[in-house]
Amino acid sequence: MHEGQQPMLSSDESEETMSNRGTAVQKLFDSCRATFTCNAGSFQAQALQRIRSILDTIKPSDVGLEDDGTVQHNNQSSSHLRKINGRRGKVSPPISYIHLHESEDFSMGIFCLPKSAVIPLHNHPGMTVMSKLLYGSMHVKAYDWVDHSDVTYPRLAKLVVDCVMSAPCESTILYPKSGGNMHVFTAISPCAVLDVLAPPYSSEDGRHCTYFRALPFRSQAGKSLIEEQRKELSLRDLVWMEEFKPPSDFTVKRAPYKGPAIIYKGDV
Numbered sequence: 001m002h003e004g005q006q007p008m009l010s011s012d013e014s015e016e017t018m019s020n021r022g023t024a025v026q027k028l029f030d031s032c033r034a035t036f037t038c039n040a041g042s043f044q045a046q047a048l049q050r051i052r053s054i055l056d057t058i059k060p061s062d063v064g065l066e067d068d069g070t071v072q073h074n075n076q077s078s079s080h081l082r083k084i085n086g087r088r089g090k091v092s093p094p095i096s097y098i099h100l101h102e103s104e105d106f107s108m109g110i111f112c113l114p115k116s117a118v119i120p121l122h123n124h125p126g127m128t129v130m131s132k133l134l135y136g137s138m139h140v141k142a143y144d145w146v147d148h149s150d151v152t153y154p155r156l157a158k159l160v161v162d163c164v165m166s167a168p169c170e171s172t173i174l175y176p177k178s179g180g181n182m183h184v185f186t187a188i189s190p191c192a193v194l195d196v197l198a199p200p201y202s203s204e205d206g207r208h209c210t211y212f213r214a215l216p217f218r219s220q221a222g223k224s225l226i227e228e229q230r231k232e233l234s235l236r237d238l239v240w241m242e243e244f245k246p247p248s249d250f251t252v253k254r255a256p257y258k259g260p261a262i263i264y265k266g267d268v
Contacts, residue, residue: 023260024062028054028196029101029108036106036198043128043198048173051196055132055171058194063100063110064259065192067135093117096255101262107200112255113138113187120246121184121212128198130173136191137166142180143214143239154215154240157182164188182212182241213244 031054035047060067093114100108111119113136121141142161150156161180165172174180185193201207217238 024054024058025100025260026262028058029262032106032108032196032198037103038105048128048130051130052171052173055130055194055196058132058134060134060192062259063098063134063194064257065110065112065134094251094253095119097252098255098257100257100259102200104199104202106196106198108194108196110134110192110194111185111252112192113185113190115187115190117187118250119185120244120250121182121214123182123210123212124174124176124197124201125181125207125210126176126199127181127201127207128173128175130171130196132171132194133165133167133169134192134194135167137164137188138191138193139164139186139188140180140183142174142183143241144178144181146238148177154242156217157214157239157241159237159239167191211244211246212241214239214241216240 028051031047031051035043035051093116095114095117096112098110098112100110102108113119121143140161140163141159143157144160146156146158160178161183172179174183199205199207201209217235217240
């Protein structure tokens with residue numbers, strides 16, 4: 001297509017396509033694509049703020065969800081029974097994931113959590129993550145490493161976020177080394193969070209998701225705080241992190257996206 005040439009659309013496609021280009025989710029995609037594509041993980045603060053300003057406007061209906069999660073959670077209860085080793089017992093309710101987009105540069109998706117569901121403590125290595133709570137309430141605890149050069153476990157981390165978020169609220173952002181790169185979500189009520197990851201997880205590129213268990217701070221053999229750290233850090237906010245395999249009842253299931261179609265330039 002030559003510069004300045006307009007895409008040719010059939011009469012049936014024109015109205016729907018032009019309508020989709022004005023949706024909130026389309027604006028989010030376009031802004032993410034302009035910011036994250038071929039950017040090698042270095043993003044300007046102004047560009048990130050533009051994305052956050054769009055995220056702040058997005059409502060559940062903009063991505064095909066009910067305002068209170070009625071539809072996506074009507075088959076899930078806060079706890080349910082399942083046979084484990086021949087016995088019936090309570091297990092964590094399943095979480096739904098709605099895929100919107102993924103490329104090597106960024107991904108967009110929605111996690112729908114029933115009441116009491118937990119996304120275990122996990123990290124986002126080398127990633128910038130922007131999140132928008134669409135509906136409901138969740139408890140968030142987030143940590144950053146005290147020493148990013150220390151890669152031995154147990155590894156010291158500091159608590160940077162410990163709060164309850166309730167929609168409507170502003171979007172949040174975490175960075176590779178700050179803002180709470182490791183976090184755990186606990187659903188106080190049915191809730192949904194829209195995530196933008198840049199770049200997304202990729203085991204091939206060393207960005208695999210690792211789960212952790214936070215242990216109370218105490219002196220570890222061969223590991224102690226230097227005097228400067230003792231002055232700067234609150235001991236009550238410190239924990240030791242150990243790699244941890246998620247519980248066997250932690251389940252994430254794919255769910256269909258029912259919102260407006262996302263139009264890719266060059267697709268029409």
